[in-house]
Amino acid sequence: MEYSPIERHGMIGDLQTAALVADDGSIDWFCTPRFDSPSLFAFLVDRSAGGYCRLRPERDDYVVRQLYLPGSAILITRFMSPEGVGELIDFMPVTGREPTDRHRIVRIMRQVRGTGRYIFECVPGFDYARADHEVVEHEAGWEFRSPAGRLTLNPAGHDKIRDVRQVGPGVRGIIEANQGDSGALVLETGSADPPRLFSVSEVWQLYEQTRDFWRGWVGRSRYRGRWREQVERSAITLKLMTYAPTGALIAAPTAGLPELVGGERNWDYRFTWIRDASFSVHALLGLGYREEAQQYLGWLRDRLAGETPPRIMYRVDGGVDLVEESLGHFEGYLGSTPVRIGNDANGQLQLDIFGEAMDSVYRAARSGLHPAYEGWSGLSAMVDWLSDHWDQPDDGIWEARSGRQDNTYGRVMCWVAFDRAIRMSLTLGLPADTHRWVRARNAIYEQVMTKGWDAQRETFTQRYGSPVLDAALLYLPLVGFVAPSDPRWRSTMRAIDQHLVSDSLVYRYDPVASPDGLAGAEGTFSMCTFWYVDALARCGRLDEARLTFEKMLTYSNHVGLYSEEIGPTGEQLGNFPQAFSHLALINAAVRLDQAITA
Template identity: 35%
Template sequence: MGCGRIADHGFLADGRSAALVDRAGSVTWWCPARFDAPSVFARLLDDDAGHWSIRPEGRFSTERAYLTDTLVLRTVFTTATGSVAVTDALALGPGARGHEVGLHSPRVLARVVRGLSGEVPLRMHYRPRLEYGRMVPQLAQQDDALVVIAASTRLDLRTTIPLVCELGEAFGSFTVRAGETQRFTLGYAPAYDAGPPAVLDAEQAIDNAAEGWRSWIDLHDYRGRYREQVRRSALVVQGMTYRPSGAVVAAPTMSLPEKLGGERNYDYRYAWVRDFSFTLEALWRVACADELSLHVGWLVRSMGMNEGIVPIMYGVEGERDLTEHHLDHLAGFAGSRPVMVGNDAWRQRQNDVHGEPLAAAWLMRQFLDPMPPEIAQLLRAITERAARDWHLPDAGMWEERDAERHYVSSKVQCWTALDRAVRFGSHLGSEADVARWAAARDEVRRAVLTRGWSDRLSAFSGAFDSDEPDASVLLIPLVGFLPADDPRMRSTIRVIEERLSHNGLLRRWEGDPAGFLICSFWLVSCLVLAGERDRAEQLFERLAGRVNDLGLFAEQIDPDSGEALGNFPQAFSHIGLINAAGDLTDLDAGRHILSPAPQPLIPADQDNSPGT
């Protein structure tokens, strides 16, 4: 049958993992143990890799929406004989509210079918395939559950309809009339050293999940511009948070292609340090200050103190070895191969990794006074690395695998690390340390302004001594390296729009197969900083309209067809929306977008860094 389009999917989450459900009522992706664990449903990547569908027999039309302020999905199927609603949720801990949402997941996928009008014949098809489709499990009836125990996985399916079992799958045909309800739950537990999966009533689980998500968003009452889009994006980012550690995964999926039929099909179920400062800024925007310590704690525990290359990404519990391998038995989404598990970007040198933690710490500086020793030690070590390694070539923030280069955005983020360390002053080092960091910062600045500028391009280029444009240099004003209204940045913004923009979407570089949403939102912020309010608003609203019908962004969008591409949903894209909306709000309020913290840790007269 296939899995349709990437944008056809809805997103469910429980603080440990996520499930994707398509418009035809099929769960096409679920890795119940945690985001980066092996799947039990992976039809997203191959028709034979497992799914769980509940859908009408025959022809139908579909309308769907999340229940207000939740990640609970309601899909209405309309047929010639009537209509039914299928409501889906990953269960939350019973009674979990506010900041407790997602901390204790029962790991149960709940589904409820309710008749709305007439009568509708439906068919359920349950086809678990473990280990990314490698294993066809046996199904056995035990008391009131259809049980799978295979490899390290146990699944218990409970339904209110009769089932017919065949090898490795089960079917059920049933009719729902107006006012009638059928309930389904699928619970997961490890096969060993654990009890059976939790037993929950499907309707109660869905109601509890809805109340849980609403209680969380009510604590984060963003009152700025584009409030509904920001609240939806905040829920999505929270849904991609592994609550036990505080890690935010880039996406809950793997190997969805940047280009249909292409080879850039990466596993994004990990947490990138690069995303860290942007994530914290987004949480700040939606008033999530109480949760910042959770995310900072994950970073401190994960990064530790390294002598070699600083890892740029980690598993959700801080794992470092994310060695990549291919699943050759899977066809890939729309035939896009290879299908990859793991991501060898963990081996790369990416010097921008030094800037993000320091930028995040400076953003939340009012919460770091006094500076906890373990955070001060980490920030100091990162600063020393930036001072030592900024001149080295690296793979860049787009993680190129062919050769290392002197990427301008990497140098700028080393400057950011050194600049914020100087601003922290005695909180991180001695007077001599601060002077040394300031000297290194100024050296980086001179190098970027000379070797990063291309007279031929009339813009900052992607790498030193290059004439190729790259959208990553839009970070220059966002981190305060140069003002956006500096003539060099105005020219750079103009060149990037002329060379990399198509149908309102920015590509990362010339030849990039699709528009990259975070870059497009960076452009919004640059326009805000440059004082071009009307253009910033127009671009933001065009971008915000690129979501699917559930308000979800992929990583990229084909600027010609409008098709969503890349892993889905993508945290970076939603973070970009939140931060750009916040920048537009700050413009209205007369606030400077680089200084969202109301009370600086260091009084202005003690800040010995030069103005930018």
Template identity: 40%
Template sequence: MYHPISGYALIGNRHTCALVSRDGSVDWCCLPYLDSASCFAGILDAKRGGRWKIAPTGTASVRRGYVGPSAVLRTEFAAAGGRLDLTDFLPIRGGRGEEPSRSLPTLVRMARCVEGEVEVEIEWTPRPDYARADVTIARVDGRIFARTPDEELWLSGLPETARISTAHASLTTRIPLRAGEDLSLLYSWGETDPTPAHELALRYLDETLAWWTAWAESCRIAPQTEPWREMVLRSGMVLKLLTNERTGAMAAAPTASLPEEIGGIRNWDYRFCWVRDSSMTSQAFVTLGQTADGVALLSFLEKAAAQHADPSRIQVVYGLQGETRLTEYNLGHLDGYRDSRPVRIGNGAAIQRQLDVYGELLEAAYDLLRIGAPPGDTQWEWLRGIADYVCEVWQWKDRGIWEVRGPERHFVYSKLMCWVALDRALRIASALGWQGDTARWRREREAVRAAILAQGYDASRNTFVQSFESRALDASNLLIPMTGFLPPDDPRVVGTIDAILRDLTEDGLVHRYWPEETPDGVGGGEGAFGICTFWLVDALARIGRTEEAVGIFTGMLARANDLGLYAEEINPRTGEFLGNFPQAFTHIGLINAAHRLGQALDRDLRAGRSSQA
């Protein structure tokens, strides 16, 4: 059985993550790291993928929520004979900034009968290496292990008296619990701690809750954003979980190949770090008062890209340790979520030409400068080389922000970010008094600007378009005023916003473009994009249409799942989540849109007071 994507909760410890369904099933988990092969992938194949389910036997009503601001999930089952609380988490045991973490690749599940009597049903079906490995399950010295030719996975905490079955490489058992009784189970990759499971689970729980409490207290929520405090903090939690503690890299999502269309082929692996996410992500971190995370991410991306002395070899996406080879391949033995094939691992976008990446890197460097971390001499030499390279290539075609797999085109957003690259290079050079071919940068910056205004703007409809010689709209043009290319009140910006509201917006949700109007080489359909909808909120707030912005923003808040989480896309007609989940880009958009909207509301309030005076 497949659960709705919106039915999942996210838990994690900044090394890896897991998805837990409403009925207590862990259907996705990769150990020891987020980009490792899965050990549970039931979300991608309900029969073969593997899962770990803990729930009362029979039917039960369910309530769930996170414990305070933490990523500790608590699910409450009300069964016929009693009530069971299930607490799920991955331990965070310290490690801040560059300090080594003591967090272990361990998934903790604590069941407690709080009323009456409950029979707990357990199914532990590990399927390592994306369900490709042969698995043997056995009991040794009171612990269960699953062994493959390459690794060992341990399950500890089952009572010695528990009668278990290991048929078909799947452990199943039923354990009765009375009011006040507990059962703590720990699933570990590699070596395990010999401490009794319940004692260890309680220690891990205390440490993890303390860590999240300290994190929440360190967050800064601006007064004007206070009405959405809980949703902003929850989005911050998602970004924190997707950020690798050791490197500062942030994955776009914890999952792979959740479909953008049920039964469709738009299924991608998002467990990597995209350069283009950097500036907006750092802005979200700084908005939350988490400047160190913003600096760590930007520094990671610049270090990863600086592996390439030749700017032409800079990639748009890297592994979470800075890896450059992200070979894309299909897992033909898995059915895919609700028969959505192929199941892709790796990401072929890593080898595409996407010219916007240079603007993202120079924007990242400028962001670092503005928050007190200017580039060093060697770094400036590299950044200066990027600016020189942009002067040479901005007139080339590329695959664009949406990573199309069809023919390259002159995408407006790519040209815009080439303009940003040159503009930010000039700003950095001016601020630090550093040398560079500034005359050429200034000349080419103006040439890019002229090309965009002449060929990327449709005067007959008063809107920017997706690419030169195209009439198709593209939601990425909502970012034009955010880059400083044109002021928000420029009639061409306002006209673009109105065109996107009219022609790309469906029931309050914004499509990035219409695939049938602008073939992207993939085929099939898709939902509306969460990040694009939040871009629209930001754009409306910037041009003073605050009431419209509030309406769309509150509509998006209502579309979150019961835990405040979002996927990449939403079906406007059904509300169904589509694409990888939870999606960093959507949560980044929420934080930044809330901040911009709060500023607009504060501006309007002050303007009202001024007029009354």
């Protein structure tokens, strides 16, 4: 079996973990019981041992189409052949806010026309395929038992299921169906119960409950703009990547997918970055999801109460054990090694996170979500710490492994941290040493305008004393550091147009001109392209902004999802789907709608 391209997958989830389903009917990635737990299926990074659960037609002459049930996270894969049309319906019933080890993936095979014969195979790989397991047959189903966990395979509509048997470390069987028939498999983890027979009506009831949950949640959105379908799908994707017990938003549900096929830029993104989660507040509030924004603010408050300064990322439960290691037994997606789990960037200093956090709290306060006493105490302590530490090199937003630099974006976001903290203190009457904060804010402004500005090239630069451009600079007018009409910003935009933009797609920076400590290049960065749309709109270049946005929409995959980067031929690269990309899409759509309507 060959790897399905990254972009040929859809995502399902239950708000504590998620799975990726390829359009050939294979579950190629699934970690349990949480997003950041070891994998049970990891075919995406190792086709021989990673593990998978596949359900597909027995014959090869079929055409496949995959889509989401509108307004939901229910994925439908349609298999069309001369003998009939079958629909594979995949979903995970939503869990509550209490952490649980028990998770279900429901796979319904429904024959909508003619007849069909479908093969199913389930071959788990417990603990990143490092733990052995035994296969146990029960009267009602199958059990995979390992020291690292347990999986049961529970049938429904068992009269349609034929010839189920153990094949090596897995189970294989056949589903036969005539028009109107349904059969299903329920995969369950974390349960001590033996496998059991599900009735067809029971699995359809789970389907209806899951459908109603998602449609009810989507119905709370107040976005009524021009790109409602794309914004809605991005919002659902972000919700799917939120760990309900804590409100933590992961960067992506996968690990080890390459930014360059065959290269070493293969990171683990199944954690919560303060930066990503802070950006989410802007997007969530823009769509009217105050409860979700408030839940993240509570997560941030808890992190600030734990240590000052906070780390740049955490596990979904707030843990800090993110030691990076390589899974040497995995061959990697299309040979891209090493496959990394954990993330050593956790030990980096990234000064920009303070501005991103304070900006999110400030936006929330303007929407009526004022910080409580404990929350403000933690925030003011963080800003006080920053008063003594902002003027030092840091590792930067892109987590380069080439040493610390005086990064312009990091300094600007320190300015944002002081500016928003000052505004909140004065507006809400909150206690603070605002005179000290004002001095720091003013000093940063003068420093960036002198050291972060290249007078010869007439552009802001990635870092002090360097001519290199950086797409993170696109955020300067978005946070109000410079006005879109400022001559310095207009000339910076011209430089970005010339050096970082390729047919509307935007590179983060030039890794050749600005070595980041890693070999190889990378694709265009989707979040930066959406930032570019926002910056164009603020500069009054509305026709360019709209065309760039519409072009970018064509680079989503067939079900509206984006990874981190876009490759030379339009392929998706990096971990998938990527929260950054979908957050930036929402914000760009909202901003562009406002600019066009004004």
